[in-house]
Amino acid sequence: MREDNLFGEFLREFSRNRVAAFAAVVVGLIVLLAILAPLVAPQDPYDIANLVLRDARRAPGYVGTGGYVHWLGTDSQGRDLLSAILYGLRISLQMGVIAGGVAFVIGAVVGCAAAYIGGRFESIVMRIVDLQLSFPAILLAFVIAALLGQGRYQLIMALIFAQYAYFARTAHGAASAERQKDYVEAALSIPLSHWRVVLRHILPNALPPLIVVGTVQVASAIALEATLSFLGVGLPPTEPSLGMLIANGFQYLLSGRYWISIYPGVALILFIVSLNLVGDQIRDQLNPRLRR
Amino acid sequence: MTAPLLDVTDLKTWFATSRGELKAVDGVSFSLAQGEVLGLVGESGSGKSITGFSIIGLIDEPGRIVSGSVQLEGRELVGLPAHELRAIRGKTISMVFQDPMMTLNPVLTIGTQIRLALEAHEKVSVEEARKRAIDALAQVRITEPDKKVDYYPHQFSGGMRQRVAIAIALLHRPKLIICDEPTTALDVSVQAEILAEMKELVARLGTALIWISHDLATVASLADRVAVMRRGEIVEMGSALDVLTRPQHEYTKALLDALPSRAKPGQLLLRGSGVTDASPPGRRQSTASLPPLGAPYLVIEGVSKHYQKSHGLIESLAIKAGWAEQEPVVRAVDGISLTLRRGEVLGVVGESGSGKSTLGRMAAGIFPPTSGTVRLNGKPVMSEGPRPSKITTSVQTIFQDPFASLNGRMRIGDIIAEGPIAHGLVSRAEAGDYVAQWLSAVGLDPGFARRFPHQFSGGQRQRIAIARALAMQPDVVVCDEPVASLDVSIQAQIINLLIRLRRELDLSLLFISHDLSVVRHLCDRVVIMYRGKIVEEGEAAEIYANPQHDYTKRLLAAVPVLPQAAE
Numbered sequence: 027m028r029e030d031n032l033f034g035e036f037l038r039e040f041s042r043n044r045v046a047a048f049a050a051v052v053v054g055l056i057v058l059l060a061i062l063a064p065l066v067a068p069q070d071p072y073d074i075a076n077l078v079l080r081d082a083r084r085a086p087g088y089v090g091t092g093g094y095v096h097w098l099g100t101d102s103q104g105r106d107l108l109s110a111i112l113y114g115l116r117i118s119l120q121m122g123v124i125a126g127g128v129a130f131v132i133g134a135v136v137g138c139a140a141a142y143i144g145g146r147f148e149s150i151v152m153r154i155v156d157l158q159l160s161f162p163a164i165l166l167a168f169v170i171a172a173l174l175g176q177g178r179y180q181l182i183m184a185l186i187f188a189q190y191a192y193f194a195r196t197a198h199g200a201a202s203a204e205r206q207k208d209y210v211e212a213a214l215s216i217p218l219s220h221w222r223v224v225l226r227h228i229l230p231n232a233l234p235p236l237i238v239v240g241t242v243q244v245a246s247a248i249a250l251e252a253t254l255s256f257l258g259v260g261l262p263p264t265e266p267s268l269g270m271l272i273a274n275g276f277q278y279l280l281s282g283r284y285w286i287s288i289y290p291g292v293a294l295i296l297f298i299v300s301l302n303l304v305g306d307q308i309r310d311q312l313n314p315r316l317r318r
Numbered sequence: 319m320t321a322p323l324l325d326v327t328d329l330k331t332w333f334a335t336s337r338g339e340l341k342a343v344d345g346v347s348f349s350l351a352q353g354e355v356l357g358l359v360g361e362s363g364s365g366k367s368i369t370g371f372s373i374i375g376l377i378d379e380p381g382r383i384v385s386g387s388v389q390l391e392g393r394e395l396v397g398l399p400a401h402e403l404r405a406i407r408g409k410t411i412s413m414v415f416q417d418p419m420m421t422l423n424p425v426l427t428i429g430t431q432i433r434l435a436l437e438a439h440e441k442v443s444v445e446e447a448r449k450r451a452i453d454a455l456a457q458v459r460i461t462e463p464d465k466k467v468d469y470y471p472h473q474f475s476g477g478m479r480q481r482v483a484i485a486i487a488l489l490h491r492p493k494l495i496i497c498d499e500p501t502t503a504l505d506v507s508v509q510a511e512i513l514a515e516m517k518e519l520v521a522r523l524g525t526a527l528i529w530i531s532h533d534l535a536t537v538a539s540l541a542d543r544v545a546v547m548r549r550g551e552i553v554e555m556g557s558a559l560d561v562l563t564r565p566q567h568e569y570t571k572a573l574l575d576a577l578p579s580r581a582k583p584g585q586l587l588l589r590g591s592g593v594t595d596a597s598p599p600g601r602r603q604s605t606a607s608l609p610p611l612g613a614p615y616l617v618i619e620g621v622s623k624h625y626q627k628s629h630g631l632i633e634s635l636a637i638k639a640g641w642a643e644q645e646p647v648v649r650a651v652d653g654i655s656l657t658l659r660r661g662e663v664l665g666v667v668g669e670s671g672s673g674k675s676t677l678g679r680m681a682a683g684i685f686p687p688t689s690g691t692v693r694l695n696g697k698p699v700m701s702e703g704p705r706p707s708k709i710t711t712s713v714q715t716i717f718q719d720p721f722a723s724l725n726g727r728m729r730i731g732d733i734i735a736e737g738p739i740a741h742g743l744v745s746r747a748e749a750g751d752y753v754a755q756w757l758s759a760v761g762l763d764p765g766f767a768r769r770f771p772h773q774f775s776g777g778q779r780q781r782i783a784i785a786r787a788l789a790m791q792p793d794v795v796v797c798d799e800p801v802a803s804l805d806v807s808i809q810a811q812i813i814n815l816l817i818r819l820r821r822e823l824d825l826s827l828l829f830i831s832h833d834l835s836v837v838r839h840l841c842d843r844v845v846i847m848y849r850g851k852i853v854e855e856g857e858a859a860e861i862y863a864n865p866q867h868d869y870t871k872r873l874l875a876a877v878p879v880l881p882q883a884a885e
Binding site: 207208209211212213214215216217218219220222226227230231 | 707713719722725727728737741783790796
């Protein structure tokens with residue numbers, strides 16, 4: 027058996043769960059659409075020159091001034107909703123991946139270091155993590171976002187701060203288990219430097235649970251970002267993410283113009299649920315205890 | 319002549335795998351008389367356990383009994399419906415497994431588990447079940463059975479747990495008990511007790527016994543007849559004395575020759591001694607600065623390792639206020655001094671929990687002692703200060719479990735080259751050749767460097783672990799039970815490898831083991847450890863011939879010995 031064979035086996039087992047396989051396809055499709063948004067979207071929603079007030083709040087299927095069909099209708103400024111959703115996904119995805127990725131790295135380093143160094147350092151760091159985990163992530167993110175003010179980087183900081191603790195705790199658990207194993211003692215016996223032991227030996231073996239947490243946390247970062255933007259402490263209106271789109275349409279919901287809020291909401295839910303399903307399946311496959 | 323109790327004819331149990339049928343048991347036939355003890359011996363993968371499972375009908379998918387018959391008192395068991403097999407299992411035939419921690423339910427008391435076993439085959443009241451449980455425990459010589467019946471499995475030692483498993487197996491007065499490596503996980507002294515008790519019980523109750531083991535000597539002390547298995551077949555069967563003293567089959571001879579207890583100390587063991595491996599690469603640093611052979615080299619002085627559970631803030635306050643008690647200190651190693659001379663092999667012998675592995679790890683600089691010093695050639699092995707780290711590469715370690723001691727995510731080549739590159743013994747460019755030389759020196763194909771550890775067997779992995787340790791060009795190697803988890807023939811190869819490499823490289827070895835015959839074979843001097851202390855120390859030959867301390871005497875007496883051929 028070679029390494030790539032193992033990967034092939036992983037894919038084969040993954041595709042055996044139809045729901046997860048379908049979810050993976052949805053995730054892939056959404057990511058692709060989001061990346062290619064400037065190419066596939068009928069309109070550039072950021073370009074104010076494109077917006078015609080006469081087209082505002084039109085129902086799905088309306089043929090606008092631009093001469094093309096607004097499949098999902100238009101919002102209060104006459105933006106094509108489909109385009110806005112695609113561009114919004116792009117922003118949401120960026121925020122989620124960057125925040126999730128940085129939180130992953132910080133959490134993995136903090137967790138592994140705590141497990142490896144042990145003693146007082148471990149107790150202090152892990153108690154801070156515990157303390158943070160005892161607050162809802164949304165509350166922490168809200169407070170930080172409110173303190174730092176609106177803006178892309180401020181929001182990413184808030185998301186990282188709210189999320190790194192999950193990675194740190196998972197990494198700490200996995201690394202503590204690996205720390206006890208003979209191969210780590212073998213590395214110490216050579217002796218290899220502490221950095222090398224942590225980065226080359228403990229971290230790669232502690233990675234599987236982190237990857238699982240990673241997929242789920244990216245989904246949760248996207249949801250968090252949408253929530254904060256919806257509440258008005260997230261991204262500025264110049265960068266309309268999905269949460270902002272939903273918030274914009276909120277006031278029209280009762281007047282029957284459901285599409286302005288509902289369609290971005292559906293896109294958000296579809297993406298987050300799919301991402302979670304994929305994460306669940308990866309967790310089941312990487313956890314030897316759940317293996318049949 | 320009466321009909322046999324059990325008659326197995328041409329039994330074939332195969333497993334469907336992605337690479338075709340695996341013939342785990344392939345045409346095994348034997349019969350067993352009432353009250354007879356049969357020893358089923360073989361190395362791992364020989365099919366001995368699967369034979370036992372097939373008899374009792376415990377073969378799971380993808381395995382299946384392809385053909386053959388198993389007749390118990392004339393009744394065919396192969397193909398019997400599951401509920402009828404269940405009625406036989408535990409009642410007429412019962413089984414004892416290797417690891418009693420796995421077979422006893424940790425959340426039920428021993429008494430409850432015995433009651434459940436009773437209720438599986440008869441109707442008993444709770445009071446009667448309790449009474450019978452107490453009797454059953456008394457029968458396997460558990461002291462204070464009326465108290466112990468309410469204990470949970472974790473409150474028992476390994477030997478006691480195995481006694482409980484035997485008590486449960488004996489509950490329904492079965493006609494046949496199948497024991498699958500029941501003493502493998504136990505210390506020699508406990509094993510000796512269980513063997514003696516088992517022998518007596520079987521004789522008294524007239525139960526037939528199939529004793530499955532990899533260890534020829536334990537089988538020899540118990541069995542009337544012995545069957546030797548290899549690759550799913552019985553290659554030789556006969557009376558225990560005949561098979562073990564006058565083996566006919568080549569494989570049986572090879573197995574016996576691989577035992578260190580049958581060879582002269584220090585000699586290469588016969589099995590695999592003909593295999594010539596390449597010489598190890600030459601040393602990069604001159605050995606001129608080292609003391610002469612025989613001079614004190616690794617000096618361990620007054621070393622202790624104490625473990626105490628660390629307390630949190632609230633706990634510490636509670637202890638100060640007198641509301642909670644301080645956890646007792648565990649003295650894993652308690653004030654040990656010993657000297658390893660350059661070029662010698664010093665054996666450290668002890669049972670589990672004696673602190674021998676902890677001592678080895680301190681000698682190797684893996685963790686610092688609580689007090690005392692470890693010095694190599696006058697220089698400390700670990701740095702001073704609050705967070706000591708190892709500062710020499712001259713002491714290396716070989717671990718017991720080659721499956722745990724290799725990082726599964728690294729290639730073999732990287733595992734061996736990592737240390738030498740990090741310490742500048744070789745450059746990155748030379749590393750490939752260096753690794754190849756070491757792989758051939760430990761008898762492996764140099765092409766293995768690109769592979770991952772999971773592609774290798776236990777013996778091959780241990781060779782890789784030896785190459786990793788020796789590639790650092792150490793003077794001292796701490797060997798922590800390096801052959802304990804290997805089959806006898808593989809064990810012989812690894813012992814031969816160690817003997818050869820030690821000679822060629824002038825290594826000094828600290829050889830930690832529970833196996834007295836391996837230690838006798840390899841070591842010049844021996845220390846005996848018991849509960850963190852050294853109880854006896856001396857020349858190996860002297861200690862084995864004339865033990866002074868009571869514990870040493872008990873330990874030596876507990877070692878099962880093979881019958882010697884009358885010549």
